Amino acid sequence: MKSTLRLSGHRHPYLMAAVVFLVLCVVNAILQPSFLKFGVATSNVAAFLPMALVAIGQTYVVLASDIDLSAGAIVSVVNVVVVSIIEGMGGTGASIAAGLTLGIAVGLICGAVNGLCVAYLRFQPIVTTFATGIVFAGFALWVLPEAGRQVPPEFYLAYAGTVLGVPTVLWILLAAIAFAGVIARTRFYQALRATGGNIQAAYQTGVPVARVRLRAYLLSGLFAALAGLALVGETASGDPLIGGALTLASVTAVVLGGTALSGCIGGVAGSILGAFILGLINNVIFFAQLPFAWQGLIQGLIILAALAGGVVMARGRQET
Amino acid sequence: MSRSFLAVSFAAVFALAGTLANAKDTFTIGLSNGWVGSEWRTQMIDEAEQAAKEWSKRGVTVKTIAQSANVDVPGQIAQIRNFINQGVDAIIVNPNSPTAFDPIFAQAKARGILVISTDAEVSSKDAIYVGIDQKAWAMQSAEWLAKTLKGKGNVVAINGVAGHPANQMRVAGYKEVFAKYPGIRVLNEVNANWDQAQGQQAMQNLLATYPQINGVWVQDGMAAGAWRALTDAKRSDVAATGEIRVDFLKTWNDRKFNSGASVNPPGCMASALNVAVLRLQGRQFKDGIFKGQYGNALYIPIPLIDSSNFQKTYEQVKDKPGYISVTTVVTPEQAEQMFFKK
Known part of the structure; x- marks a missing residue:
């Protein structure tokens, strides 16, 4: 029995995240009886979606044993660029289409800058993306120095509404999961994990490691851009500081989800769970009605406890 | 006899139902604060909670749920979402952004929740502002x-x-x-x-x-x-x-x-709470009372401390801890007089 559990820990690094997620769901449902209502569940998905999207992108970079500390800044840049374009072009249907397209393009460009610096120029990933993050954040402030500007109500009503009876935010999450499912079946994904596992060995067996790392950063930029678009839907306005907190939250979500920062082990499913865990922790603290002086302390302790669970699983993994 | 008895009892039932509907005397109000960098904000929450307790003197129970943390805009939206899901009667926000809450405030209003911002004005047409200009x-x-x-x-x-x-x-x-x-x-x-x-x-x-x-x-x-x-x-x-x-x-x-x-009084949130409870009780705002760039602001008085009143102000507060700010709260009576129809 024990060995089966260890084995499953090896094959499914996100198992611990799933357990923590379920526990938090139960606690949340006890504290908030309406938790399981469809409307409330959808509202939770809407609240956690931007972090989940950034965490998905971050996962690919981390699998190659790199890191993207500019992801939150990319979210901010995309948010202010999209809002500025849509408002600047008069809020028409065409302006929304242009805003969405250019927003994605900006995310990809940011990802390309990171990827080229890290994979081809061989800059150290932590310092590089920390620095590019400052550049991107500065660019966001230059585009929109003060929070503001508005997108037409149709935009946020569509985001908060439903398509074919299913909430838009659920469609976006499902599409992201499907996309990740497709990626996981590609040769690129194999190469990505090989690169993260042992970059020298991967290189010597003919894996184009530089191209693989670049693509991982492109994916991180893409998903950060999608998170930026989700935040436009959520806030209907631009804010140059909006993504700042998402960088470390995304790394936390990835690690909570069982992906190893040393690369190779892990996957997108765990990171989505990780993002939902972080969101649920905030909810639990909210509904437990703790005095606010305690909230930060308890939040940190729960995250540590969730991480500790992951470490226990990893120990089991090593022993097998 | 039977007809008039029926009529009387119907009237009594309607009257009773009417009073029950109007005289709802328990309200839950969510307080959202997105930044805890100064004692001023702590005092703001404390005073609002105090003002809520004082409503019991008027036979009204006001429960408050305070959410106060250093959050970014999405974090504060999540706070407000939780208030909505919890089914509070009103939400009072010291907002982290003037514009980013338009969609979430629209959702709150659609659920019949009164939204008031304080300390910083918001662009949402679904919210009002109670605070200083x-x-x-x-x-x-x-x-x-x-x-x-x-x-x-x-x-x-x-x-x-x-x-x-x-x-x-x-x-x-x-x-x-x-x-x-x-x-x-x-x-x-x-x-x-x-x-x-x-x-x-x-x-x-x-x-x-x-x-x-x-x-x-x-x-x-x-x-x-x-x-x-x-x-x-x-x-x-x-x-x-x-x-x-x-x-x-x-x-x-x-x-x-x-x-x-x-004086930018930390009591602004307490003032907003008093306005909120009066509105929840069904009181109507005076016509043309809203001001400000977004046309949704109720401005409260701004005291000035100078040599003419310094000694008086100082005597009132000198024994309090050093971090406490001079404050004023618009009481329910004052709010009735300033903002509401008779």
């Missing part, structure tokens, strides 16, 4: 400075965070006032990010660059820093605006500052 706040102390200088002299301004909406409104306020006095010359305007140490540094630099300064217009906690620099430089001839914490008032008293301070 930041521009009038600045104009009042600028007016004090101009009058104290007898309409003549060299002035510098030390401002908060460039680009912050409240700061922009305050800058517009003092500019408008100084423009009315041809004898007042604004030598320089600098930003010290609402930070006391940066305020002191800025004042030192300004004193070194412009020895001919007669007056200083400075905001909030930075005033304590600016005054320290003025004291160190032995410039008791300079008049400068002050701030409202007990610590500062003590030094003001000891050193006999020539100062005047507009």
Whole structure:
């Protein structure tokens, strides 16, 4: 029995995240009886979606044993660029289409800058993306120095509404999961994990490691851009500081989800769970009605406890 | 007999149902604060919770749920979402952004929840603002400075965070006032990010660059820093605006500052709560009462502390802890009189 559990820990690094997620769901449902209502569940998905999207992108970079500390800044840049374009072009249907397209393009460009610096120029990933993050954040402030500007109500009503009876935010999450499912079946994904596992060995067996790392950063930029678009839907306005907190939250979500920062082990499913865990922790603290002086302390302790669970699983993994 | 009995009992039932519907006497109000960087915010929440308790004297139970944390805009939206899901009657927000809450406030209103912002105005047409007019706040102390200088002299301004909406409104306020006095010359305007140490540094630099300064217009906690620099430089001839914490008032008293301070009361959230409960009780706002750039603002009075009332104010607060700010709350009675139809 024990060995089966260890084995499953090896094959499914996100198992611990799933357990923590379920526990938090139960606690949340006890504290908030309406938790399981469809409307409330959808509202939770809407609240956690931007972090989940950034965490998905971050996962690919981390699998190659790199890191993207500019992801939150990319979210901010995309948010202010999209809002500025849509408002600047008069809020028409065409302006929304242009805003969405250019927003994605900006995310990809940011990802390309990171990827080229890290994979081809061989800059150290932590310092590089920390620095590019400052550049991107500065660019966001230059585009929109003060929070503001508005997108037409149709935009946020569509985001908060439903398509074919299913909430838009659920469609976006499902599409992201499907996309990740497709990626996981590609040769690129194999190469990505090989690169993260042992970059020298991967290189010597003919894996184009530089191209693989670049693509991982492109994916991180893409998903950060999608998170930026989700935040436009959520806030209907631009804010140059909006993504700042998402960088470390995304790394936390990835690690909570069982992906190893040393690369190779892990996957997108765990990171989505990780993002939902972080969101649920905030909810639990909210509904437990703790005095606010305690909230930060308890939040940190729960995250540590969730991480500790992951470490226990990893120990089991090593022993097998 | 039976018909009239029926009629009477129907009437009684309707009357009873009517009173029950109107006289709902328990309300839950969510308090959302997105930044905990100063004692002022803590005092704001404490006073709002206190005001909620005091409603019991009027036979109304007001429960509050406070959410106060350093969050970004999505984090504060999540707080508000939780309030909505919890089914509160009203949400009072000290908002982290003037515009980003439009969609979530629309969702709250669709669920029949009253939304009030305080301390910073919001653009949402689904919310109202109860708090001070930041521009009038600045104009009042600028007016004090101009009058104290007898309409003549060299002035510098030390401002908060460039680009912050409240700061922009305050800058517009003092500019408008100084423009009315041809004898007042604004030598320089600098930003010290609402930070006391940066305020002191800025004042030192300004004193070194412009020895001919007669007056200083400075905001909030930075005033304590600016005054320290003025004291160190032995410039008791300079008049400068002050701030409202007990610590500062003590030094003001000891050193006999020539100062005047507009009060941005931390009681603004308590005032908003009193307005919220009256509205939840079904009271209607007076016609044409809403002001401000978004047409949704109810402005509360802004006290001014200067030499004329300093001793009185100081006596009231001098035994409180140093970090406490001078405050005022619009009581339910005052709110009824100012904002609501009879």
